[in-house]
Amino acid sequence: MNDRKKRGRRQVRPGRESRIGFSGGISYVLLLCLCLLIMVPILFTFLYSFFPRGEMEAYLKLRGNYDKSVWLDILYAPSQVSLRQYYKILIENPTYLKLFCNSAMYTGMILLGQAAVIPLTAYALSRFIFRGRDTLFFLILILMILPFQVTMAPSVIMLKWMGLLDTVWAVVLPSCFSPFYIFLLRQFMVTLPNELLEAGMVDGVGPIRGFVHVVLPVCRPILGAALALSFADNWNMVEQPLVYLSGKPDLQPLSVMFNQISTDSADVAFAGAALYILPALFVYMFFQEDIVEGIQLSELK
């Protein structure tokens, strides 16, 4: 437990220890370049979303030119900043907004479902001793490393038999029990010191109250991490709706249909992309520290 405390503590000791030396200097420069490069696609997506519709449409038409003497210009600034394309996708033409709401609905429902099921399962697997616990955990590990291609085929048959295929539930329900997040939360909860719950047990706090009042508050970082990672997964899901909702184009989320929109109406494509990124950006800003901290405190071996 001593080890855990040391890991958790932030090392903010100025002076000699913070000097990074020559190899640190090289790393600093390399990482700075890499981070700038990594940011380029995101920054340009936002920049291009403010270009007037005509200008952007004309620019995108220049693609696919196989003339060796022609280069595709890199645009740095619009002739005038325009918000007209945002107006079009948000108010004039509801197609985009509808898909956006579908995506939000799936992500919200899956996150709620996961919140109801996964912490409880992880708690039972980590803080209780019962027969078959290790076998059960091993089974979950095996399920975790099954590729989607393998679970998909039998799942479709099962969902069809349950009458859920081509309904919203086909996408939502299987994801609510995602083994990876059970694993992630369990690995965090096993590192919690025993004294934490034992102190409560002396005062007569049972397993349920111990879970709500002791374990959940301590698990804040990993819950945040799981939420952000799961959001990233679901906001970007393609395989599940494509297979489970193949007969229902109007139920598809934005992730599947966005391609279609951007080819059909190139003028608003970047505005759509920027709006699509925005929620992910908010989630990232709120939970970036949790992801790092939650994973750092887990027993990931």
Add this chain to the structure above:
Amino acid sequence: MFRKKKIVFLLLLPGLLGLLAFYVVPFFGGIYFSVMDGTFENQFVGIDNYVRVFQNRMFQLGLKNTWTLSLMCAPTIWLLSFLLAAMLKTLKERSTTFRNLLLLPYLMPSSAMLLIWLIMFDYGGVWNRLAVALGYERVLWLEGSALRFPIVLLYVWKNLGFSMVLFSSALSAVHPSLYEYASLEGAGWWTQAFRITLPQVWPTAFLVFVLAWVNAFKIFKEVYFIGGSYPAEEIYTLQHYMNNKFSRLEYQDVTSAAYMFELGVMVLFAMMYLSKAVRSPSES
């Protein structure tokens, strides 16, 4: 730790029911479909479906491409993320901003990034400008086997950060006193790297590798955005084969294909698991 509390089964119930209903039962139930012929009489045909699917050219193509793409992605991500984590460690507390920025792409939806990718990899785009500046010919990035490069790059760009965070946490968990003691005993940088860092990080490295590989099978997403449902042969993945079979309701073929694929994956992971057991006998 709670012992002999019956309530644990109540807590487990929802999770277990869900796992059973959506993962375990379908997995074993699917075997039934893979050995029946799927006609009106629905007779038992043994491994006929497996043989037929295995001889199908599109299945072989999809299987080969799925393995090729994951083989390109998973080791790349594994190595790069380890290097990045090691570099971040030399920066000490100055690394926070970099680490968080590297994680940002993980949350970006790939379809939103696709547009800018297509512009960058256009025949007159930035990548070809770079190629010409370095003295090479322009490349048709969006056709044929060259298409793999933008796809793999998009995938690596997006997924590098998460693996890097896993490695970072493993590296920061190595006790500093180990290095201090080693320096006192006169161990050089290489000795420290191979005798201290590597054995300490190995179990996490194994996890990162397995996760990176399982996720790399999901590269269908990126392929689908660039190539659609019927892409060029070089990037036709197993998922395309299965999706197309699904739309024709040929469940026998899809399940057989899934189990054959799973067999390969299991062999790979069993081999990696054994290598882990050999490397660190003290770990479980």
